[in-house]
Amino acid sequence: MSVVVATAMDIFHLEKALYWGIIKNTSYMQIQLDNLVPVPLRDKIVQRSSDIWNRPVAFTPGSFTKIKAPSGTGKTTLVHYLYHIRTDYTGQVLVNGQPWASYSKGAIAGMRQEQVSVIFQDLRIFEQLTALENIELKRVMNAQAYCTAEKVKEMAARLNVTHVLNQSGRTLSYGERQRIAIIRALVQPFQWLIMDEPFSHLDEDNANRAAQLIAEECKARKAGFILTDLDHDTRFAYDTHYNL
């Protein structure tokens, strides 16, 4: 985006964007790891080789990245480090060249609203809200919603969860929760989507539908993703594979 004539409003918006840590006309959000080692897994990790732990890694913006990891190798831990909800590591997670810790809470919230989205393995649905409200919460959290309410309905139809939209989060099955969590992650703008075993509770058919939707939404945003899973799969046209 090139700005030739900056009006006062442009400058105002730019300042707002800077405040939230969003500078849309810069290049894509860079995520890099710098000799990252989880403190609880340190002994196990130093004994074996890993494509991720304890080495410099740069995730290519816009690329579909798969991280394959057997149980207990720190898959979920990695996702939490990437999304900055856990910090018990040595080394660094660098976002646009800066460690997570250097960003303010407001700036991190801005990134989570505009630049990076997440699907947790444990889904994290509000049980006191309906399925639709769980999605809406994420959609209307941003000052300007990225997608319309109709678009949400459309995505729900594609993932076969239209019938549960008005059900309380408490009564949803794991499969339903997982699909709601996927839709919730897709209603916001992002440059990176971080997914932790996103299809673990889905049957083959639903998993493929979900994968197709995710791929479309990433393409629409020119966004990349980092997906962690236990096994080898061919649901996406992955650009990069790592073994954890």
Place this chain on the structure above:
Amino acid sequence: MPSFYHLLKKIIQTGIGKSRLIMAAGGLGIAMILLLIAIQAHTDFDQLLNNQRNANESADFLIINKKITNAMMGQNARSEFSPAEIADLQKQPFTEAFGFITSNQYKVTAAAPGDLHFYTDMFFESVPDSFIDVKNDEWKWTPSDNTIPIILPNDFLNLYNFGFALSQDLPQISQETVKALPMKITISQGMMTQEFTGRIVGFSDRISSFLVPVSFMDWANGKFGSGQTPSPSRVIIKTKDPSNPVLSKYLEDKGYSTNQDKIKYSRTKLIVQTIVSVIGFFGLILLVFALLVFSMFIQLVIASCKKEIQLLVTLGTAPRQLQRYLMRQFVPLYITIGIAALLLVAALQWWAAAKLAAHDMFISQWLAVGTGCAALLVLVLVYIVNRVNVRKYINAIS
């Protein structure tokens, strides 16, 4: 579709500490009412005093002298004010203006003109013109003038007319007649004598003395006096509020005396001020407790929704959004309490004004500006304290 705010309302339940919230709100309400009553009562009492004071214009001026005690008798110097005492009096906050009363340092005799066979020794004093309540074009003197303008105390003429003249079967004299009578004034010191014509130009309610212009006094003291400037034994001050308890306490502590009638309200004022201060003090204490309970309530709400708030933050909710949401829960409550307290005190004021008016005491029917400002100030304080609390507890868990 529900707004973000409505969704937050479903997630962050503020109903958990309802009893605490009611306690805090009740405490805030009572604290506010007490504070506002204290401030309003203070204003009202000032107003009452001002009205009475306005009826007596000379109350703004006090002539102060040392009490003459038996031990001091025969030692005139002990009733004089030392320069240090004068400086101290001048720097008191209640002293708006300060003037010496200068006495003559020569002998003065007055004789009635013609065949009246009236002759008396007398004295003169002078005060700066700004302290004199008689405004008169004749009140001036230059060394070339042979006529001295004189101001007599009103009381002096009254004493003569209603005391002396009636009992001695002498004629009563009007002010006009006194003003028309020229008197022969002789001032002397040792062998030096000079005669003047004295003319009464006015009567003072404020200063009980025989006053001559300062220019004459200075000239005559210079020519006939000892050459030394004597310390004054009476001074005059101008004060905004003679009922100021600080003033009466100062006079009492120093052993000075003045016209007690003029400072009689100071005691009442002191009592009212004490009562009002006590009420205000309790209001403040209660306000502090209300703020504490509020902050406990906020802590409880945030702690009880810790998981939900953490998930909201994980999903990208900015701490500012959460703070704003929580403040939106409380602010309408404060404003309601503030308005309710103001209305109650306003009703009380209106009622008190009506009651007092029946006894010929007049206070405004409306609240004082200060009371409104105080209510606003308390609300701003509560807002700030709560905002700081919300911010602190949200930051602690996010």
